[in-house]
Amino acid sequence: MKRRLQLVLAGLALALSGHAAQAACEAGKAGYELTPTEATAVYDCLKAELLDGYLQGDKRWIPADYVASYRSWTPASAFPAAPGFHGERLLMTYVNEIGADTYLEYRDEGVIVPAGxxxxxxxxxxxxxxxxxxxxxFIMEKVExxxxxxxxxxxxxxxxxxGSPMAMDVISAxxxxxxxxxxxxxxxxxPVPEARVTR
Ligand code: HEC
Known part of the structure; x- marks a missing residue:
């Protein structure tokens, strides 16, 4: 009983600290008004919390190591930008080693993405x-x-x-x-051209 209460309290403390962290990441203005520097400041504030969330719980059909390691991949975004797709959200893209060379060329035709x-x-x-x-x-994997x-x-x-894997019809969604x-x-x-990391 006592242990149960401790767990509940620990959970509550976590929930509250999570909330506090989020409140600290106020942008001060609408997402579409943010300059690259301001968008980066929001991302820097949110970064740890974002990853902690994605890492929670069982990933089921999604390879857990993608979620655990993507931050060590090659960043393709110089700053978070919102192209309008993906629900008006600001986006930060990372590419693994197999795909980085191809992706970072941002070619608009004849793109052959290596499997893996x-x-x-x-x-x-x-x-x-x-x-x-x-x-x-959001994750995309090129298979054989x-x-x-x-x-x-x-x-x-x-x-x-x-952290929950999202069930959806990937064809239409x-x-x-x-x-x-x-x-x-x-x-x-x-990413939108001005937000691309180039080599
Ligand atoms: C309405 C169109 C649209 C839908 C639906 C959509 N995407 Fe995207 N997606 C885009 C656009 C546009 C980009 C490039 C945006 C950017 O990074 O600025 C993108 C980029 C991506 C990227 C980065 C690689 C790339 O293409 O440059 C991933 C990963 C991704 N989407 C996954 C998904 C997943 C998973 C879903 C389904 C849950 C999905 N997308 C649904 C439009 C869409």
Missing amino acids: TVIAKESFAVDEQGKVQPGPL AGRSPQTDDWFYMAVAPN CSECHQQNFGAQGGLGY
């Missing part, structure tokens, strides 16, 4: 009042040719801000938009 490429994209929202809210971690013809051999996955809009560039949307 994994791309992770963090997201967070900043509302009209400047309130900051963690968003999902012929394994998933309907999605051009991309596996799409998403982890909710609380992810693949159709990527293939229809970016089919010529291998299904890749790329």
Whole structure:
């Protein structure tokens, strides 16, 4: 009984500290008004909390090591930018070693993405009042040719801000938009040009 209470209190303290951390990441203005420097400051504030959230709990069908290691991959975003897709959220993209060279060329045609490429994209929202809210971690993995013809051999996955894998119809929720809009560039949307890390 006593132990149970301690656990509840520990949980409460965690929840409260989580809340406090979030409150500290006020942007002060709407997301679309943020300069790159301001967007970076919000990201720096939110960074640890965002990752802690994604890491919570069992990842089930999503390879847990993608979530555990994506921060050590090559960043493709110089600062968080919101292109309007992905629910107006500000985005930060990371590419694993297999895919980094191809991705960072940002070619608009003839893109051949090597199998084993994994791309992770963090997201967070900043509302009209400047309130900051963690968003999902979006993941794309290029699998061997012929394994998933309907999605051009991309596996799409998403982890909710609380770490739960998000169940969805990836064809309609992810693949159709990527293939229809970016089919010529291998299904890749790329960060907006001014936010791209180049080599
Ligand atoms: C309405 C169109 C649309 C839908 C639906 C969509 N995306 Fe995207 N996605 C984009 C755009 C545009 C970009 C590039 C945006 C940026 O990084 O600034 C992008 C980028 C990405 C990236 C980074 C790699 C890249 O393409 O540059 C990942 C990973 C990703 N999306 C995963 C997903 C997943 C998983 C889903 C489904 C849950 C999904 N997307 C649904 C439009 C879409």
